[in-house]
Amino acid sequence: MTTRPLRPRAVLIAGPTASGKSALALALAERTGGVVINADSMQVYRDLRVLTARPSAEEEARAPHRLYGHVDGAQDYSAAHWLEDAAAVLAETEAEGRLSIVIGGTGLYFKALTLGLSPMPSIPPEVRARVRALDETAPELHARLRAIDPETAARLRPSDTQRLMRAIEVFEATGRPLASWQAEPAGPPVLPGEETVRIFLATDRAALRARIAARFHTMMDMGALEEAKALLARGLPADRTILKAHGMPWFARHLAGEITREEAIEGGIADTRHYAKRQDTWFRHQLEGWSALPKEAAEDLLRNAIPAG
Known part of the structure; x- marks a missing residue:
């Protein structure tokens, strides 16, 4: 069979x-x-x-x-x-x-x-608008992120503007680095x-x-x-x-x-x-x-x- x-x-x-x-x-x-x-x-x-x-x-x-x-x-x-x-x-x-x-x-x-x-926070529209309005180059955004979330900054390409801004938004909205959120179970x-x-x-x-x-x-x-x-x-x-x-x-x-x-x-x-x-x-x-x-x-x-x- x-x-x-x-x-x-x-x-x-x-x-x-x-x-x-x-x-x-x-x-x-x-x-x-x-x-x-x-x-x-x-x-x-x-x-x-x-x-x-x-x-x-x-x-x-x-x-x-x-x-x-x-x-x-x-x-x-x-x-x-x-x-x-x-x-x-x-x-x-x-x-x-x-x-x-x-x-x-x-x-x-x-x-x-x-x-x-992992649970991720929602970003208030006013925070997103403020971060997206930053008049900074990708290297400048990377330096900004490195100062507040060095772990995430080390993982991201310095030219990846979209993900850099996303990580900055998370910190601005919650006071916690993106890496901290991603470490949640x-x-x-x-x-x-x-x-x-x-x-x-x-x-x-x-x-x-x-x-x-x-x-x-x-x-x-x-x-x-x-x-x-x-x-x-x-x-x-x-x-x-x-x-x-x-x-x-x-x-x-x-x-x-x-x-x-x-x-x-x-x-x-x-x-x-x-x-x-x-x-x-x-x-x-x-x-x-x-x-x-x-x-x-x-x-x-x-x-x-x-x-x-």
């Missing part, structure tokens, strides 16, 4: 940008009748379908997709917001008897989902890692660099620049997360007449490659219990571990 493998509560698929996660998740969803759930912090925004490489309308028609393009670009959207939304979708998917397939490249989302999230995980199959797509670095460049050029052909122009026309505050999407700062400079189209493309490709390298390093050092596999081996593992729906 053959015993069918027990189906896990969810399959988690992570990896660097352009590593083939979406195709792997979609194939699994079609085979099992599962639901693809986004865990990418840029693909939550509706404004940039092309530039953030969200699934196409045709792909979305082949299997249910959730938490893609459901947030307006004007909104702040944190890991805590995503965790709340993901918990609701996971509950719905389980109630329907479907397999949840969580896919993305935002490591903090997966960490919050499987290990829990995490709440119970929504989806304990041991109840899942966890895969990190390992990639050949040279091949990934080539795929990133090819995909960026494809996105240009699909209207990424026009998409960026429409977003900039909204006049959003400069601190909105969506404006940091790979390519957006370069497109903004091109549309302002500061650089050529070709320079904007090369800048966007370079930024994306650097991000993919950081993703690979983060996942390998921050999350335990994940299987780091090339795509073909990942396909074999899922075929053997997950029965068809």
Whole structure:
């Protein structure tokens, strides 16, 4: 008598940008009748379908997709917001008897989902406005943070203006360093890692660099620049997360007449490659219990571990 493998509560698929996660998740969803759930912090925004490489309308028609393009670009959207939304979708998917397939490249989302999230304070609007109005360069912000929260400052890149301001906001609002809040015990995980199959797509670095460049050029052909122009026309505050999407700062400079189209493309490709390298390093050092596999081996593992729906 053959015993069918027990189906896990969810399959988690992570990896660097352009590593083939979406195709792997979609194939699994079609085979099992599962639901693809986004865990990418840029693909939550509706404004940039092309530039953030969200699934196409045709792909979305082949299997249910959730938490893609459901947030307006004007909104702040944190890991805590995503965790709340993901918990609701996971509950719905389980109630329907479907397999949840969580896919993305935002490591903090997966960490919050499987290990829990430390409590974080809400920031009063007046504090956020005061900090965001600081007329300081990134190095100056880093020096300011180093004086009040050296532990967090040591972890952040001196050029990461958004996270520097976030850490300063927390201190201004609470009188406590961000590192102190993050040291608080995490709440119970929504989806304990041991109840899942966890895969990190390992990639050949040279091949990934080539795929990133090819995909960026494809996105240009699909209207990424026009998409960026429409977003900039909204006049959003400069601190909105969506404006940091790979390519957006370069497109903004091109549309302002500061650089050529070709320079904007090369800048966007370079930024994306650097991000993919950081993703690979983060996942390998921050999350335990994940299987780091090339795509073909990942396909074999899922075929053997997950029965068809």
